[in-house]
Amino acid sequence: MSPRPHPLPRPSQHARHWGLDPGVVFLNHGSFGACPTKILEQQRELQARLEREPIRFFVEDLEGVLDGVRHALGRFMNADPDGFVRMTNATEGVNTVVRSLRFQPGDELLTNSHEYNACNNVLRYAAGQWGARVVNAHVPWPIRNPQQAVDAVLGSLTPRTKLVLLSHITSPTGLVFPIEKIVRELNAWGGRGVDALIDGAHAPGMVPLDLNALDAPYYSGNCHKWMCAPKGSAFLWVRKDRRHLMRPLTISHGANSTRDDRPKFRVEFDYTGTADVTPFLVLPELITFMDTLVPRRADDPPHAWAPLMRHNRENTLRGRDILCRELGVSEHPAPDDMLASLASVPIPDRTLPKPGEALPLTRYHDPIQDRLIANWGIQAPIVLHPPGDPTATQRAVRIAMQCYNSLEQVEYLARAVKAELGFHS
Numbered sequence: 001m002s003p004r005p006h007p008l009p010r011p012s013q014h015a016r017h018w019g020l021d022p023g024v025v026f027l028n029h030g031s032f033g034a035c036p037t038k039i040l041e042q043q044r045e046l047q048a049r050l051e052r053e054p055i056r057f058f059v060e061d062l063e064g065v066l067d068g069v070r071h072a073l074g075r076f077m078n079a080d081p082d083g084f085v086r087m088t089n090a091t092e093g094v095n096t097v098v099r100s101l102r103f104q105p106g107d108e109l110l111t112n113s114h115e116y117n118a119c120n121n122v123l124r125y126a127a128g129q130w131g132a133r134v135v136n137a138h139v140p141w142p143i144r145n146p147q148q149a150v151d152a153v154l155g156s157l158t159p160r161t162k163l164v165l166l167s168h169i170t171s172p173t174g175l176v177f178p179i180e181k182i183v184r185e186l187n188a189w190g191g192r193g194v195d196a197l198i199d200g201a202h203a204p205g206m207v208p209l210d211l212n213a214l215d216a217p218y219y220s221g222n223c224h225k226w227m228c229a230p231k232g233s234a235f236l237w238v239r240k241d242r243r244h245l246m247r248p249l250t251i252s253h254g255a256n257s258t259r260d261d262r263p264k265f266r267v268e269f270d271y272t273g274t275a276d277v278t279p280f281l282v283l284p285e286l287i288t289f290m291d292t293l294v295p296r297r298a299d300d301p302p303h304a305w306a307p308l309m310r311h312n313r314e315n316t317l318r319g320r321d322i323l324c325r326e327l328g329v330s331e332h333p334a335p336d337d338m339l340a341s342l343a344s345v346p347i348p349d350r351t352l353p354k355p356g357e358a359l360p361l362t363r364y365h366d367p368i369q370d371r372l373i374a375n376w377g378i379q380a381p382i383v384l385h386p387p388g389d390p391t392a393t394q395r396a397v398r399i400a401m402q403c404y405n406s407l408e409q410v411e412y413l414a415r416a417v418k419a420e421l422g423f424h425s
Helices: 011-017 039-051 054-077 089-098 117-129 146-154 179-188 239-243 264-270 282-291 306-327 367-376 407-421
Strands: 084-087 108-112 133-138 161-167 195-200 219-220 236-239 342-346 382-385 393-398
Touching: 011 039, 039 054, 039 108, 039 282, 054 084, 054 264, 054 282, 084 089, 084 264, 089 117, 089 195, 089 219, 108 146, 117 133, 117 161, 146 179, 161 179, 179 195, 179 367, 239 264, 264 342, 306 342, 306 393, 367 382, 367 407, 393 407
Parallel strands: 108 133, 108 161, 161 195, 195 219
Antiparallel strands: 084 236, 219 236, 342 393, 382 393
């Protein structure tokens, strides 16, 4: 990027492990992640191994290597390793589940007002195919406590509800949803046929996961975001009693395989055609590397990455406080126990469109975001709530605090937003 008229703040000491552009204040790890240079080097070594003998790699080696990755993920997330299949992103996992299931006319697919637009589009597509209906539960934002989310979702269930889509951590508002309580209630419905599909796009690497204890039928997660894997690394985890229902989006050789040495679920998903699988294969090394970045404190929980998750969350809460103070937001838009490494703060913008009018289309969704990049060298999203609504006028600035970020960067962002909104000291 071209030189900026403003001196840029320094990132944290951990930035040396990443190859991020020093001319950009990168506060948007949440959108696409960023991979450490050491892991990219390991990926290139795997790619070289693949290219040296592609036939042997795909025919002889791949299944065993994938098994090793699944076991590493199982230990990291306390999950049955046999439930994992490789995906390129969490939205592909959501697609896989929704498009594998069968619905009846009049069935209801439940989402809520914080869900990711791309995944809501999957529900809309399925509803159109089957004559079902998408129901949108209103979860408030700003929000006072997690129970408001529980009440909104469970209060929207009807005898026709068949599937509930829930983000573990919402993308636009950065809320850690109380999915454990909601999934427990849905599972208690027993024979009523209501399943939970958890969109965990942001959760792996940001918050501790215990998929066995959660006991959701379906959990789709990204590894390229907060786990910092190379792009194209994600997973779908399916509970044992639902695996027979799943089919990959790409039907390939496994569909009519007669193998009896591996489960049908594994045979169909492990190979759907030639692809670069190395972003997924580096996960065992990545899990070990990221666990070494932040020193452990005596009060840290024993689970993997506890120091890193604690460090990122503490900086996120401090960064949220900086933005609220500088932007004149008197009350936190969400309680501390609903935040991890993402936080959104409402923008008191005097230039919002009138109700019913849409914001002008820009390169980065919002004209303020365009100006933050062009004038200040900042990558930080300006998000709209509800997401996916072209007439939405509730605007917020979101920070995503990976360990390479510094609070000085958030202070710089606050000054930039104030300047672009015409605030005067």
